[in-house]
Amino acid sequence: MLQQTTVAAVGPFYERFLNRFPDSKSLAEADEADVLAQWAGLGYYARARNLHKAAKAIQNEHSGTFPRELDAILSLPGVGRYTAGAVSSIAFSTRAPIVDANVARVLSRVLLVGGDLKTSKNQATLWEAATQIVLVESVEPREVNPAMMELGALICTPKSPRCPLCPVADECEARKQGRQNELPFIPPKKAPTPMFDVCALALDKMGRVLLRKRPDHADIWWQGMWELPRTTRSENESSQEALIRLGQELGCQFAPQTRATTVKHGVTRYTIELECWRVEASHVTENESLKWVDAEEADGLAMPSIMSRLFERFVPNSASSEQLSLL
Ligand code: SF4
Incomplete structure (x- = not known):
């Protein structure tokens, strides 16, 4: 810890x-x-x-x-x-x-x-x-x-x-030898690699939010944790295009509306600029790794802290949710 x-x-x-x-x-x-x-x-x-x-x-x-x-x-x-x-x-x-x-x-x-x-x-x-x-x-x-x-x-x-x-x-x-300030040799740090991600803030009529469980592959961060559906933009891909692709990958449809916020955070050697977009989600079929969740249920789910913060900020009845109308 x-x-x-x-x-x-x-x-x-x-x-x-x-x-x-x-x-x-x-x-x-x-x-x-x-x-x-x-x-x-x-x-x-x-x-x-x-x-x-x-x-x-x-x-x-x-x-x-x-x-x-x-x-x-x-x-x-x-x-x-x-x-x-x-x-x-x-x-x-x-x-x-x-x-x-x-x-x-x-x-x-x-x-x-x-x-x-x-x-x-x-x-x-x-x-x-x-x-x-x-x-x-x-x-x-x-x-x-x-x-x-x-x-x-x-x-x-x-x-x-x-x-x-x-x-x-x-x-x-x-x-x-008077060399205590020279040692140990610290190699210069490599500059962090920038990444550009987008995530989908999709709410249903009951104010529940769509969450996706991250896969369990050993080579990804935050294995098995829950998050607002998220993807990395590929080169020349706009945020909206990435969200539409993400929806297709999840077996549903995402219609991006407005950008709710942009946050920056770091993971290992990456600095990530994460755009959070409000989207309309349709044709959602819930399964083990994709579901609508209300604030109470979300309390018991493991989420990366960046996602918890977005969730609390934007999902109704969360600890510090904002009025969506203010966005
Ligand atoms: S071990 Fe560190 S603190 Fe002690 S004499 Fe050497 S350089 Fe100085």
Whole structure:
């Protein structure tokens, strides 16, 4: 949950999730849609899916008890080397290393590791160094791993590291050579790729809105979540043309009317300009992934936060719906 955000922001989500799923059994037995709905607003939905799968694996393969062995932890869905090392060292004091961004920065400076830290050669160097540290007999893994992370977060900061306060200053090669501000090398970021999407705001006579469930393909964002039907405009395609095509793809007809709003948001390496159009939808045949939904029913559906915001803004009786006549 803490991916790219703060403890303060995550707190309410964490409590809500733990209230609904207090243990791995309740999580394992839940529907995926319910898990995603409880996760809604946090982003990175693959994590929620993996957490759900991991809970099932704990129930089915480990008799409901979280495994202690590093290999068994590593085999849980969604658990990589860092998570496995953090859990097993902090919870069970296993001599397992961890390398996160903070630890990588500290080690790159102490050991003078140049170049992009993400290369496999540099990653191998960093993991090997972190392994050697936790293998020292007098070292307590559940103390040294968090200590290295804290050192990176508080002292060996990305800019202007506080070397005079640093407990490993005497061992630090970067400091000895006065190169602490040069390391680690940060490769220039690639500019985000722009995308232009449109979505259909279709209301029926009862004020219900048409929602579409996103497919479950592994290569798309927000798998299995609900949204206003949405598509990416292809080159030379107008917004209206894209909406008409989208209607055909969904087996119905869309007649675009007016543009309700345009919002911008980012997903992975894309910046997306999303036009939301009011459309008249006809010949709609509801099915498992296309249905008319009122505000109450929408409450229980997992939606990407950008869609929740549009829904709340434009659908009658939602928390903050606007008068449609004002659009
Ligand atoms: S001496 Fe400075 S650069 Fe080296 S690890 Fe400590 S804070 Fe980082």
